[in-house]
Amino acid sequence: MSNSKQNSMFSLTRLLLVARKEFSDLLRDRKSIFWGLFAVAISGPLVVGMIYFVAQSVTERIEKVTAPIVNAQFAPDLVRFLERGGIKVEADPADYEARVKSGDLDAVLVIDPDFAAAYASGRAARITLVTESSRDRSAPVASRLARAVRSWAEYVGNERLILRGVAPQVARPVQLDDLDLATAEQKGSRMLQIMSFYALFAGLMGAIAAALDVTAGERERQTLEPLLATPVTVPELTIGKWLAVSGVNLIAVSVSLLGFVLALQVVPIDRLGLPFSFGLREYAGFMAVLVPFAFMVPAVLLAFGAAGKTAKEAQSSLQFGVSMIGLLPLMSFFRQTKAPWWDTWVPVNGQYAVLSKVLRSETITSSDWLAMIVIPAAICAVALFVFSRRLGDEKMLAGK
Numbered sequence: 139m140s141n142s143k144q145n146s147m148f149s150l151t152r153l154l155l156v157a158r159k160e161f162s163d164l165l166r167d168r169k170s171i172f173w174g175l176f177a178v179a180i181s182g183p184l185v186v187g188m189i190y191f192v193a194q195s196v197t198e199r200i201e202k203v204t205a206p207i208v209n210a211q212f213a214p215d216l217v218r219f220l221e222r223g224g225i226k227v228e229a230d231p232a233d234y235e236a237r238v239k240s241g242d243l244d245a246v247l248v249i250d251p252d253f254a255a256a257y258a259s260g261r262a263a264r265i266t267l268v269t270e271s272s273r274d275r276s277a278p279v280a281s282r283l284a285r286a287v288r289s290w291a292e293y294v295g296n297e298r299l300i301l302r303g304v305a306p307q308v309a310r311p312v313q314l315d316d317l318d319l320a321t322a323e324q325k326g327s328r329m330l331q332i333m334s335f336y337a338l339f340a341g342l343m344g345a346i347a348a349a350l351d352v353t354a355g356e357r358e359r360q361t362l363e364p365l366l367a368t369p370v371t372v373p374e375l376t377i378g379k380w381l382a383v384s385g386v387n388l389i390a391v392s393v394s395l396l397g398f399v400l401a402l403q404v405v406p407i408d409r410l411g412l413p414f415s416f417g418l419r420e421y422a423g424f425m426a427v428l429v430p431f432a433f434m435v436p437a438v439l440l441a442f443g444a445a446g447k448t449a450k451e452a453q454s455s456l457q458f459g460v461s462m463i464g465l466l467p468l469m470s471f472f473r474q475t476k477a478p479w480w481d482t483w484v485p486v487n488g489q490y491a492v493l494s495k496v497l498r499s500e501t502i503t504s505s506d507w508l509a510m511i512v513i514p515a516a517i518c519a520v521a522l523f524v525f526s527r528r529l530g531d532e533k534m535l536a537g538k
Contacts, residue, residue, distance in 0.1 A: 399421060
């Protein structure tokens, strides 16, 4: 690299020419671009569709619950109570423990053989609810059966108190009322919280192929060395490549969110009792968070991609970078305590937290917005510096 090139002044015109050239090269491979954008675009409708069908399946299973009961003949009053509540009774299921374990049955009520005697004498009569707690899909059915049995027990208890001339309230010295402060948007966002993760996923996946192409791809095609031989400086080349990849990533993020918007307009989520909306306000909030993120990710991926000697090595480096970035939102996803003040200042995890606030229609503080700008900008600066140093190293051209 000549001294004249090293000492040449930074030119915005040359930078934009590099960005346009790189962006045109990326778009030239239309098949790869199409499938890359198609993958992130279809993820939104697929996620919304899966949520709808899962919620619909759960709702139908709860509404059409069948209660397998062992020794049902000992509790005829309970059987009648369940049937009046719309629960179909299946008497004496065979090998019920093995069937619950295997998932053929969600839950089974086992009536104690001494139930009738205890019930008639006013003593506590025993009923066992057999479930398999590690199977999530069985939980709604088991929960409804448990509520039904408790309702019947409360009804019987009240009737016995009344017959003895005692007001039922005497046995309940404390009345607990539920007051749910969650708004309709917050209730709906609980199930669609996964949208935040997939929005970040689009910002990650949309840049991988492009970042690989402008680093290891150019080096293997031997087009990087002629580019470095032009009057373009290394910083101009660095920023130009970054802007081109960021442009592709912004398209991917926009298309992904558009897929969510269109899917939520078509899929009747509200019919399942999920008061959820994703309109212009939510779209704007997501874009405000994801635009800085969409510029940060390409810078990181370019730094990782330039570290590989071959396209295969660069791809491995990019996959490692994406894996590390993708794990960060798990901090918020699995946290069981209130988020600390610095939560939004953790890269990627902060974006996930703020996107969740947008879904829940919560107030986003100025500190949150500052973190959404400052952290991506700082990471961009460091990653681009590393990428620039790598581009300026003759070993990169030699593949060492």
